[in-house]
Amino acid sequence: MKCVICKQxxxxxxxxxxxxxxxxxxxxVKSVPAQVCEICGEEYIEEKVxxxxxxxxxxAVRCGVQVGIREYAAI
Numbered sequence: 001m002k003c004v005i006c007k008q009x010x011x012x013x014x015x016x017x018x019x020x021x022x023x024x025x026x027x028x029v030k031s032v033p034a035q036v037c038e039i040c041g042e043e044y045i046e047e048k049v050x051x052x053x054x055x056x057x058x059x060a061v062r063c064g065v066q067v068g069i070r071e072y073a074a075i
Contacts, residue, residue, distance in 0.1 A: 001035060001044070003037035003039065003040060003042055004042075005037065005040055005042040006037060006039050006040040006042065008039050008040075009037040009038045009039030009040060009042075010037070010038055011035035011036060011037050011038070011042075011044060012035065012036060012038060013033070013034075013035065013036075014034055014035070014036035014043075015030075015031045015032060015033060015034060015036075015072075016032045016034040016036065016043040016045060017029070017030050017031075017032065018032050018045070018050075018053050020053075020054075020057045022057070022061055023061055024066060025057075025060055025061045025065055025066060025067075025068070026066070026067045026068070027056070027057045027060045027061075027065070027067075027068045027069075027070075028068065028069045028070070029053050029056060029057075029069075029070055029071075029072050030069065030070070030071050030072065031071050031072045032045060032049060032053060032072045033045070033046070033049055033072065034049075049072075049074075052072075052073075052074060053072065056070060056073075
């Protein structure tokens with residue numbers, strides 16, 4: 001896929017770190033599967049992967065976590 005940000009690079013399989021903040025919770029998910037631009041580093045995460053990341057973040061908020069760092073885990 002061609003990068004829509006820099007319009008020059010192509011994307012390749014890689015990983016991203018996603019940081020989310022909500023209601024006093026900071027939640028970081030490492031090693032999230034993504035397509036990453038070889039030129040500018042822009043990260044593209046598939047919708048089904050992002051849904052899983054959001055589920056993990058919602059769980060952390062419900063449990064009252066203030067700061068959480070996790071490795072991505074697919075169901």
